[in-house]
Amino acid sequence: MKLHASTPSAANTITAYGDDYVKVNGARHDSSVIVTPSDVKEWSAADFEHLQEQDFAALANLGADIVLLGTGPRQRFPHPKLTASLGAARVGLEVMDLKAACRTYNILVAEERKVALALVFR
Numbered sequence: 001m002k003l004h005a006s007t008p009s010a011a012n013t014i015t016a017y018g019d020d021y022v023k024v025n026g027a028r029h030d031s032s033v034i035v036t037p038s039d040v041k042e043w044s045a046a047d048f049e050h051l052q053e054q055d056f057a058a059l060a061n062l063g064a065d066i067v068l069l070g071t072g073p074r075q076r077f078p079h080p081k082l083t084a085s086l087g088a089a090r091v092g093l094e095v096m097d098l099k100a101a102c103r104t105y106n107i108l109v110a111e112e113r114k115v116a117l118a119l120v121f122r
Helices: 053-060 080-088 098-110
Strands: 014-018 021-024 027-029 033-035 040-042 066-071 092-096 115-120
Touching: 014 098, 021 033, 053 080, 066 098, 080 092, 092 098, 098 115
Parallel strands: 066 092, 066 115
Antiparallel strands: 014 021, 021 027, 033 040, 033 115
């Protein structure tokens, strides 16, 4: 699906996505990625099954108020032990499938919220 912003913005937005990729401002990413309004970087998490505490600790230090976790083609919840660092940092976590996470991220960016999008494709 291709998405188009209604107004130009300097913030990173999701411009397209599929089951195994995401495009941020037109640039394609095929592996785990973290997107914030000002930055895009690879995420050390290889896939959902191998998520670790340090993967979420890295998300806690992004300066976001909320992290959207896209878990691939279906919604899967990580064990609370893995996400404890987010709670300790008072950062909210919303878990959803990849496509819903991308759509929600764009809405929150348009509202100028402090949001981070963390995606795993498998």
